[in-house]
Amino acid sequence: MTQSRLQFLQRSKASKEIMKSIKNTLLCTALVLAFGVPALAATDLPSGKSKSTGREFKRSAPETIAPRFDDQEYKELTVQVVYQVLLAEVALKRGKAEFASQAYADLAVRTRDPAILARATEVAGYARRYDLILDLARLWLQVEPASKRAQQVLVGVMIMSNQFDGLAPQLIQMLEADKEALPGNLLALNRMFARSQDRQAVLQLIIKVCAPFLDRPEAHYAIAVAASAAGDHTRALVETRRAIELRPDWEAVALLEAQLIAQKSSTEAIASLQRFVEHHPQAREVQLYLARALVGEKRYGEAKAQFERLLLANPNNPDVVFPVAILALQENDRTLAETQLKHLVTLDIPDKSAAYFYLGQLAEEGKRADEALAAYRQVGQGEHYLPAQIRSAGILNNQGKLDEARRQLRDAAAQNPSSRVQLSIAEAALLRDAKQTETALALLDQELGTQPEQPELLYESALLAEKLGRLEIMESRLRKLLELQPENAQAYNALGYAFADRNIRLPEARQLIEKALQLAPNDPFILDSMAWVLYRQSDLEGALALLQRALALRSDPEIAAHTGEVLWMLGRKDEAQRTLREAHKKDPANEVLKEAIRRFLP
Template identity: 50%
Template sequence: MSKKLILATLALALAGPLHAADPAPAKKPPRKQSTATYGPEDLLARTVFQSILADLALQRGDTELGVSAWADLARRTRDPAVIARATEVAAGARHYDLALELTRLWLQVDPESTQARQTESSLLLLSNRIDDLAPQLAKLLEQDKAGLPNNLMHLNRMLSRHPDKKAVQRLIDRVAAPYAEMPEAHFAMGLAAANADDPMRAQSEFQKALQLRPDWEAAALAWAQFQARQSNATALESLSEFVAANPDARDARLTLARLLISERRYDEARVHFDRLLKDHPDNPEVIYPVAMLALQQGDTVTGRAQLERLLKSDFPDKSTVHFFLGQLDEEQKKPEAALAHFRQVTAGDQYIAARARAAQILLQQGKPEEARELLHATRGGSPAEQAQLAIAEAQLLREAGRGEQGYAVLEAALAKYPDNPELLYETALTAERQGKPEVMEMHLRRLLALKPEHAHALNALGYSLADRNIRLAEAQDLIARALKLAPDDPFIMDSMGWVLFRQGKLPEALKTLETAYGIKADPEIAAHLGEVLWTMGRKDEAARVLSEAVRKFPDNEVLAGAAKKFLP
């Protein structure tokens, strides 16, 4: 007999009432009915036996038998512990209606059980019966007077996964309204309104919360975060007023400073960060943004000092700190120090980039094979990381004068990951360097099919056509689309200037190239600007632009070619 059949047979044997007498066999003389009842030992034994049977059924994968056995035992014994277990088993099997029935039995047996009410509330939520939750939540809030403020604050978190935010708002309004004298109640109703996209009600409730407790940071932050969905300017004004009135409000000031950074108001943000650093000199949450802001503003002295402080703190992401310190050392021509920092980046978003930079330093030190070995030893878990490693190795090989090998590395990686945008773009540019413009165009068109608004791909394809002086109308259209996506990009402006030059539109080309060169004094932009000036007969200006650029960028091939062509 199979084990499953044995379990079923045992279940049937236990199917009768727990206290029922055995029925008289058919066609036998009647015998005297026993008046004996099961004693506590018999009841305990049968309860233990049936619970073992139920759990054994669950272990064997017979969920239906396990659930029904526990439910039967709960109804028979009316024991709160047994009912709790039966409810847990039914809920685990997603028999929510049965689980709710059992919680009601539980509350009949033990009306004051907080656990039973919490379980019923969870089950109502799981079974999407949110409108039935109000009585249970109200009772739970009423039972726990000491924890009432905290419980009100957690209402929205408990209901956060429910998709009907309007229903959640109605529920929280019902259970929180009786506590209108408490700021936590208005906070709960305000947050529910914000989540339900009810801005007028959210504003009203958050303001009531702040009227009851004017220095309450949590309410000020929640209101500002909601405002920021619509307008950073409004959120900034709101937080600025709160911080002015509550200068010691650390989290509010920190959020305000971060919002100012997002608006590129760096000087104002720096004032707040300086205050935070003065008040909380050892707090990594303050030190890290101060370091980043200093680097953003070009203050490398402050940036380095704060990053080095982070290394001595309990800041968890030391890899990121080492990455930025490595960048600083590399910029300051300290390759050994930079290499040491990059080698200590062992995880995180900068891991691949750090290994690539370390390989570049090794290449510059005349150790190309060690550089490649470093990249080969780098773990790349995801396809995106594998693609980054291939791109880094190809760049390494190109700079070592082994461009064909680099191109082969990219082609091999692209065969494995044919739709990776970064690989498509890098392989396309490398193909052009290898004198394969048709291959470049194929890869860029594939990239644009995947990402039609890839500004750099549009620009690269348009510039390639313009540089080869073919299909100039199409080239201009591609570059115009790129410029629309990135209107302040000087390199896309340079491409537009170059295609205008190819079309003979010299004044328009000159204006565009001068704007681009004013934004970024790049050697290739200088080469194009010099050629346009020369063609327009303004040879002295052309010579000055080219000569100055050559002094700054003596190793640029495009600029060297222009200088050779036009300078004496």
């Protein structure tokens, strides 16, 4: 066979059609997605006539593994090409990707056939031979310079292997080739380099790639995103503002600018959003972001007003309705909150549990027990399920249905084993409130039998033991808890306060509570405990200072009772009586407070 005849066979149409019938999924999917070029499907493969055989053909789908030849096509191919293709495909099918990739690479280099080069790069991808893909893709572009797929493969493997040198011209060429998709492709640039750790290198590359397109706002946006990722705050802001100049109503750029400004000043970021909304009152996404930013800064009144404006334009948008309801709760506007939550559960949203939970709370606070129970029953699995079950049990207990309340908690524990500890503790709390402290402790002891080192069970059972006067049990469990959690401030505090309350082991009590204060210096209950130690040690002024600080942090009836007692002992009886009366109005059922009132109020 002559050399010219062999070259003809290597370039033959039959060869190309056969190779293009092989599985043809593009290796570099990230790049394809970025530029919107879909992988070939069976319907994308055109039919026609083979120039070498004159026969009708229809290209097979990408799932085809091995090429199929008819008699005429065999005549148009060398035996070696056919043999090597079949050998590589059989090897690939048997999991020998490395052998297959090497066989195809050898064949591609010898034939320089675009179809074989395409298949060779794909098989090299299965073998993770990115070095081979790079060489093959470069050869493919030499043979077929206009091939978009060859460009995509080359760019994709360069990105995957972080070889940025020489990449910019290839990307620019691809961007220029599709003017219609240019804006979207510019915006997709940063996604292509999401896995790269060298953010500075990515920034420099994107600056080069965007240089021919700086009349487009998307180019400046792409540079801004890359600059922000690279920590170049100044460049990011400059590029963002250039993008806004070119496209003043672009919400995405306004949001990016606010995010960049917020790194230095949340107040200035909010101001920038407010200016944008003032000029573009229909910018819903920016309005939503602004409202949430106001919430983040605890500017609840302004946030509520912003959400209410959004609500007028978007009355059925859950992203607006729910925040309005939560802000109304924050502002203690129960009527608005309940109205919006009831509307929210009529909308098509995937999970209504949060809405039903808050509706249950509102009904419970409004003394509408049956309505609250009905709402809590609608709360499904998730973060609100456990508190809904516990609150439901509390309502039943208040109705005198302790057995039913306990049964509900036990049923919930059976269905949710991961929440068994919390539900058991809740059941013990019901029993304690019902003056069945012995039964409550027995319940937690039973749970500790299967989980002897469970921290919450140790803590709660220790408190119950203390209430029953079983100090040895209390102390042993709290000591065990401190072995497991040496930084548990509440355990130190509970043990120290138990001693101080009984006026025993005061130096040790003080040491324990001082340790608790080191761990949680602004905890009002630990401050109260420390004050009680000082009171027992006759430091009344020191005790009062700590109690007043604790009461300012939290209006708690027991802290108020202790404050009243210390004031009384200091001879400031009018202040003591006033403190106790004010606390009694808020918590008339508290036992510690009632005892203080019995002792100090006439």
